[in-house]
Amino acid sequence: MSRCAGRTPKPGGQPQRLPALRVIATEIQGPEDVVADAEGTLFTAGADGTVWRVALSTSGAAGRAVAVAHTGGRPLGLEPTADGRLLVCDAQRGLLRVDPRDGAVEVLAGEAGGEPLRFCSNVAAAADGTLYFSVSSRRYGLEDWMGDILEHTGTGQLWRLRPGGEPEVLLDGLHFANGVALAEDESFVVVAETGAYRLRRLWLSGARSGRCDSLARDLPGFPDNISRGPDGVFWVALAGPREPGVDLLHRMPPQVRRAVWHGVKPFRPRPRRTVGVVALRSDGSRACALRRARSPYRMVTSVCRSGAFLIMGSVLESGLAVCALDA
Known part of the structure; x- marks a missing residue:
């Protein structure tokens, strides 16, 4: 199990305005993650456990959604595989494999x-x-994700599952471990630390194999899911802008952070209407950053690129948000 060290320069520059969003497939409630396969077909999953295939129109104005499977839990992150199946992280059932052709669901890791x-x-x-x-988090479940962010528990983990093997912990002590992506050459794996505004990078090969550092730190918002575009660029959804009050709270003693969480828990503050995404190259430099204030589509938890469009998902909203990506 590796420990992370080292510092990476902050990604600089002012964000550009995120283009106008169109919402499609509104029958899907809470599509936390959205991914595109090699043919550009979109897949997402809703709060009721249904996995959906979405065909995006050439104009990006509409998308036909077809239910292809049901996990029996609460699916979050997705990953298409070369054999046409989907890997699904389910907050209740663990790591699953789903076949959208016949709806079959297989548990790959239900315990660890x-x-x-x-x-x-x-x-x-x-x-x-x-x-x-x-x-x-090993302290809180999905329904109390905000508690983990406020308490800053540092109980998140990155795991590895080799074919025919057992799950093993690669990184521990992460502040709300979230999105995961591999470099195009698979030389490293990246995991988002939502509660620390950074992306951790664990080297898998080469002279730095086994070392952990930061691909990006001090991001302008809470990083959530990560997808890798066809050009090797990492697209990172920012679920919300940085909160100075949260930054201050993280410097307080654990008992203070715990008391604040229990104080706000009954009220569950609503997320801000500022949404953003950032695109990073494999060396951590910024390819672009997009931001929109007063967005009608809140808490963007995922983003992927498909052709000329960016498609976003939200753990709260209904449907997927689409915008044209200026070259």
């Missing part, structure tokens, strides 16, 4: 270390079948 695998968040698949996946 003798305990149920809860709050499995996101997954990436290597060419040799090795899977890398995150567990956001």
Whole structure:
């Protein structure tokens, strides 16, 4: 199990305005993650456990959604595989494999270390079948995700599952481990630390193999799911802008952070209407950053690129948000 070290320069520059959003497939409630397969077909999953295939129109104005499977839990992160199936992180059932052709659901890892695998968040698949996946928190479940952010528990983990093997922890002590993605050459794996505004990078090969550092730090918002575009660029959804009050709280003693969470828990503050995404190259430099204030579509938890469009999902909203991506 590796420890992270090292510092990476902050990604600089002012964000551009995120283009106008169109919402499609509004029958899907809470599509936390959205991914595109090699043919550009979109897949997402709703709060009721249904996995959907969405065909985006050439104009991006509409998308026909077809239910293809049901996990029996609460699906979060998705990953298409080369054989036409989907890997699904289910917050209640663990790491699953779903076949959208017949709806079959297989549990790949329902427990780890003798305990149920809860709050499995996101997954990436290597060419040799090795899977890398995150567990956001070992203290709180999905329904109380805000408690983990406020308490700053540092109980998130990055796991690895080799073909025919057992799950093993690669990184521990992460502040709300979230999105996971592999470099185009699979030389490293990236995991988002939502509660720390950074992306951790674990080197898998080469002279730095086994070392952990930051691909990006001090991001302008809470990083959530990560997808890798066809050009190798990492697209990162920012679920909300930085909150100075949260930054201050994280410097307080644990008992103060716990008291604040229990104080706000009955009220569940609504997320801000500022949404954003950032695109990073494999060296951590910023390719672009997009931001929109007063957005009608709140809390963007995922983003992927498909052709000339960016498609976004939200754990709260109905439907997927689409915008044209200016070259």
